[in-house]
Structure formats: C-alpha cells, structure tokens
Amino acid sequence: MSNQLVWLITGTSSGFGRDLTLAALRRGDKVIATGRAKSINRLADLKAAGADVLELDVTAPLEDLRQIAKQAISLHGRIDVVVNNAGYMEVAMLEEATPEETYAQFNTNVFGPLNINRAFLPYMRQRKSGTIVWLGSIGGWRGGSNIGLYIGTKHAVRLSESLHQEISPLGLRSICFEPGFFRTEFLADGNRGDIKSRIPDYQQLADSTVATYRAYNGKQPGDPKKAVEVIIDVVKGEGFAKDKKSPTVVALGRGFICVEHCIFIVDKNALRGLTISITVVSTNHIFRCVEKKGLDFMKFNAFHNQGTCSLPVSSLLCPSLVNFLIDYHILVD
DSSP states (O other): OOSSOEEEESOOSSHHHHHHHHHHHHTTOEEEEEEOGGGGGGGHHHHHTTOEEEEOOTTSOHHHHHHHHHHHHHHHSOOSEEEEOOOOOOOBOTTTSOHHHHHHHHIIIIIHHHHHHHHHHHHHHHHTOEEEEEEOOGGGGSOOTTOHHHHHHHHHGGGHHHHHHHHGGGTEEEEEEEEOSBOSSTTSTTTSOOOBOOSGGGHHHHHHHHHHHHHHTTOOSBOHHHHHHHHHHHHHTOGGGTTSOOOSEEEESSSSSSOOSEEEEEOGGGGGTTEEEEEEEEESSOEEEOOBTTBOOOOEEEOSSSEEEEEEGGGOOOGGGGGGOSSEEEOOO
C-alpha cells in the first residue's frame, strides 16, 4: 500500500465515522465520506475539509451498492480501506421487538456491511491490496437487557475473522475494531433507537435502562478522537503499530478486562501450547491480572515498558479471560 490511502467510510454524519474521516484527512489520506439521503446535508463540513461525499445507504440492494462502488472507484482510481461504521442500536426487550425491527437491526449492522464488502472486494482482489474494517463493540462480548438485538449484531460482526481467513491469501485484510465506552453521541436521544415498551411487565426495567443511558451519555471514559488515531495507526502500520503484525481483532478502551494503563498484544497461537504469551508494548504502570469478584485469577506482573510474561493455560480458572482471545487491547482515554 502507498503511504496515502483512499478510505471509504460509511455512516460519517456523527460519531466514530465523522472523527475517523477528519483524522484520516489530517494525516494526508483521501476519504470518501458517505451517508444516507436524510443525513447527507450533515456532511458539508467534511466536504469542506477535503473529503469526497457520496450518498450511500448500506441497506440498499446489492446492485445499487455495486453502482455506488463503481462511482467511488472513479474518484481516485482505487479504494484502499472500506470502513463498515454505519449502524444503530435498537432499544427493545427481545420479546417486544417485532420481526420487522429485528430484521432492520441486523440489516443495517450486519447484512448491509456484508453487501458493502461484496460491492468493493472485486476491486481490491484485482489489485491484491486492501483492508476491510468492521466496527464491533464491547457489546459483542456480553449480554444486556433492552439492547439484545444490537448485541446480537455485534456478536455477528466477528465474522470479520472468517472474512480475513478467506481474503488474506489474496493479499487483503479484514480487521474488527471493538470499542468500549467512548464519548460519542451514540447514547443520545435521537441517535439510539426509541424505547419500545409494549409489555407492562418490562416497563420498570425499560425505564431504568433509558435513565442509565441518559445519565451516562457524555460521561464515558474514552476519547473517540484518540480512538480513531489508533485505528489509523493499525491500518497504516504507523505509530505504536509500526513493524507489528497486523491484527484481526482490536479491542479499544475500557470495559474488557482488568488492566490499568497499558497496551498489549496477545499471541493467540500460544493457546495451542502450554502458555499464553503477553507482550507489553507500552505501560507506565504495573500490568496486573488480579482477583476480581471472588474469581480465582493467577496473578502475574510485567514490570517492564517492553517485555513478555507467560501464563500457564491450566491456571485460567476465570471464564472472563476468554477476552485474551483478541490481538490487541488498547486503552484510550
């Protein structure tokens, strides 16, 4: 890949999509910012900053998306990075959600991105170069009342790993970035789906959930502008990612495991042996896995800014340690 990349990003009217567009432009890349018809007027400032703007609805029929892909390719002759960022959170108890709402949630968050990939991969295969980026979520690691449909979609986008296995022999990559808790507009009224309260038995839980969203909105610990810089570093192999093996799954921010102020890489292949090897890339504090909620963790420390420690697989008594099955976990505040 050349140093200057051409990005196509879906869902750029707000949140990570908007921040990623502006960050990539600042770093000298070309960006095609896309949005649905009803939000396209919100991309004017992105165009003023240097982005190309295209109308794109990820739920459009595949043939329509192929025509948009052809139009996008004509702008700069290629697309190096496709970012599947567009999505939303349906708010409803699983029993209350209608079949139509269920399909719409998966259509936007999963089926649409699959069609986006189908539209652009032929051009990448022809050049034997390109990266497909997926935006997962910490929600894909855990359950949650009132947002089960959204969580299901974020479980599903881990099919990014299967895609990577299919396209990597062709010189392409698929990377899933899974944000934790960041100060985007995601939880704001009007951005998340409207609450669906149709069964009185669920009303109290539904009210409590919405109150939690409103109280937490804007107070999340993560800075999205820092997060998108990490995404660009990983895609371009710059910054902390320079000379590192390209990952397939990157967890961003807090909420994944008991870690303080560190960046680390986990070698999943080590699971096939007797140990899990954890390479500490950068830390100003001791990296420590400790007892939590009465569960028996094996304690270990890494006291070095650069170094490796090993943990016997037989000691992994806490199911939460399955979260080590990621390539990178990067704390971004």
